[in-house]
Amino acid sequence: MGLREPAPGAFFLPVGPLSSWSGSRADGRDDFAGSRMPTQKKIVILGAGGRDFHNFNTVYRGDAAVRVVAFTATQIPNIENRRYPAVLAGPLYPEGIPIRPESELPAIMAEHGPVDVVFAYSDVSHEYVMHKASWAMALGGNFVLLGPAATAIPSRIPVVAVCAVRTGAGKSQTSRRVVEILTERGLKVVVVRHPMPYGELERQGVQRFATFDDLARADCTIEEREEYEPHLERGSIVFAGVDYGAILAEVEKEADVLLWDGGNNDFPFYKADLQIVVADPHRPGHEQRYHPGETNFRMADVIVINKETTADYA
Numbered sequence: 001m002g003l004r005e006p007a008p009g010a011f012f013l014p015v016g017p018l019s020s021w022s023g024s025r026a027d028g029r030d031d032f033a034g035s036r037m038p039t040q041k042k043i044v045i046l047g048a049g050g051r052d053f054h055n056f057n058t059v060y061r062g063d064a065a066v067r068v069v070a071f072t073a074t075q076i077p078n079i080e081n082r083r084y085p086a087v088l089a090g091p092l093y094p095e096g097i098p099i100r101p102e103s104e105l106p107a108i109m110a111e112h113g114p115v116d117v118v119f120a121y122s123d124v125s126h127e128y129v130m131h132k133a134s135w136a137m138a139l140g141g142n143f144v145l146l147g148p149a150a151t152a153i154p155s156r157i158p159v160v161a162v163c164a165v166r167t168g169a170g171k172s173q174t175s176r177r178v179v180e181i182l183t184e185r186g187l188k189v190v191v192v193r194h195p196m197p198y199g200e201l202e203r204q205g206v207q208r209f210a211t212f213d214d215l216a217r218a219d220c221t222i223e224e225r226e227e228y229e230p231h232l233e234r235g236s237i238v239f240a241g242v243d244y245g246a247i248l249a250e251v252e253k254e255a256d257v258l259l260w261d262g263g264n265n266d267f268p269f270y271k272a273d274l275q276i277v278v279a280d281p282h283r284p285g286h287e288q289r290y291h292p293g294e295t296n297f298r299m300a301d302v303i304v305i306n307k308e309t310t311a312d313y314a
Contacts, residue, residue, distance in 0.1 A: 042115040043068045044108055044141075046132065048075040050195040052120040053084065053242050054269050056097075058151045061090045068093075069112045072102040075121060076198065085202045088242055109139045118144045122264040122292055123167045129291045147295070152271040153245055156252050161260035161272035163300075165293035169280040170306035172227065175261040178276065179236055182257055190255035191231050192247060192270070193240040194263025196224050206250055207241040227261070244269045265293035276302045282310070 043066050045052045052071050060068050073080035083096040100108065109115055117136035119129060133143040160182070162175040175191065182189045197204050198221055209215055209228050220228065224240075231238045237254070238261075239247050248270065251258055260268045268275065277300035279287055287297040297303070 040064075041066045042112050043118060044105065044112075044115050045071045045118045045120050046102055046105070047071055047073060048121040049073060049079040049197050050263060051122060051266055052118075053088075053195065053197065054244055055118060055120045055146050055151055056084070057088075057243055057245060058153065059146060062092070064092060068097055069115065070108050071097060071099045072105060072108070073099050074102040079198065082201075087202055088205055105135070106139055109141060113140075115141045116144050117141045118146060120146070122266040124291055126289055126291055126294075148267050148271075148299070152268055153248055154271045155248055155258055157255055157258055158273045159258045159260060159268070159270045161262065161268035161270065161275045162278065163260075163262040163267060163275065163296040164265050164278040164280075165287035165297050166280055166283055166290055167264040169265075169278040169283075170304075171262055171278050172230065174276060174278050174304055174306070175259060176230060176234065179231070179234065179259055182259070187256040188254070189236065189257045189259050190251050191236050191238045191259045191261050192244070192251060193227055193238055193261045194266060194269070195240060195242060195244075196221070196227070196263070197242050198224075201242055204241050205243045206246050207239065208250065209238045209240070231261075265290060265296060267292055267295050267299065272301075274301050275299055276304060278304045278306050281305055281307055 043060060045056060045068060047053070047055075056068055056071075060066055071084060080099055080101045082099050084093075084099060086094050086096045089096050105117070117132075119132055129145075136143045160178055162171050162178060164171045179189045179191065199219055203218075207218055209218070209220075209232060212229070212232060215225055215228060215232075228238050228240070239251055241247055248258075258270065260270055260272065262268060275296070277296045279297070286293065288294055
């Protein structure tokens with residue numbers, strides 16, 4: 001059977017990238033007239049004051065081909081209606097970047113037109129993520145997830161990462177035990193904690209804590225103290241902040257090993273040589289149903305089942 005001849009005025013998409021195609025129809029009309037993609041792609045990052053800033057710093061901050069028009073904030077109270085400061089945003093953003101409530105995404109997209117909506121927070125169900133994707137796409141945007149290959153910074157020193165499939169699984173205790181084991185072997189371990197940037201972002205680019213006085217000078221919140229103090233009590237130095245590339249440069253000056261103490265069920269900000277993932281027997285199956293905990297589960301070199309003496313085996 002021979003190939004049919006195209007009907008008069010038929011419209012065909014060629015195989016190949018759209019950039020090589022004129023977008024013209026056989027009848028002479030331009031299907032993309034008035035709606036061509038802008039030369040500078042616009043981005044909105046949905047976040048919660050942690051992973052969102054890291055994704056920006058590692059992927060978008062120095063890219064003049066894109067424009068991050070806003071961060072949005074959820075999960076954490078009182079982190080919206082401020083700005084990601086210019087000192088952290090870089091020279092392409094001399095006025096910084098607004099941080100708006102996530103509920104304002106429709107207004108942001110109405111103001112700026114088509115955008116890529118980058119999802120950048122953790123400990124939510126897969127169903128929740130796809131509802132956000134459907135929302136963004138219905139508003140006319142694309143939905144983007146950035147993974148470890150795009151955002152994990154390589155280090156010159158070994159990195160051991162402690163992560164989890166869900167928040168509350170027991171990362172902190174596991175991290176402290178790993179530090180003890182490595183220290184007993186004569187290694188200097190520096191802990192880098194997943195961000196909790198609740199205060200003045202301008203002051204939090206790189207934070208180093210060696211004493212309790214350092215915590216007081218930084219006006220650390222109760223939540224921050226709960227994470228940092230147990231490490232300090234054991235003689236460990238803790239780094240945290242907002243700019244994890246700059247943090248890494250400081251850690252590499254004084255550590256033999258970097259211990260990544262993860263937050264929620266997020267994956268590491270650094271490329272890990274050993275990734276330990278903590279699972280929770282009280283929530284079986286959550287390792288396959290929550291984002292991005294399943295990513296951690298699939299990337300794990302070691303899976304630690306915590307709380308095993310308290311679980312119901314029936």
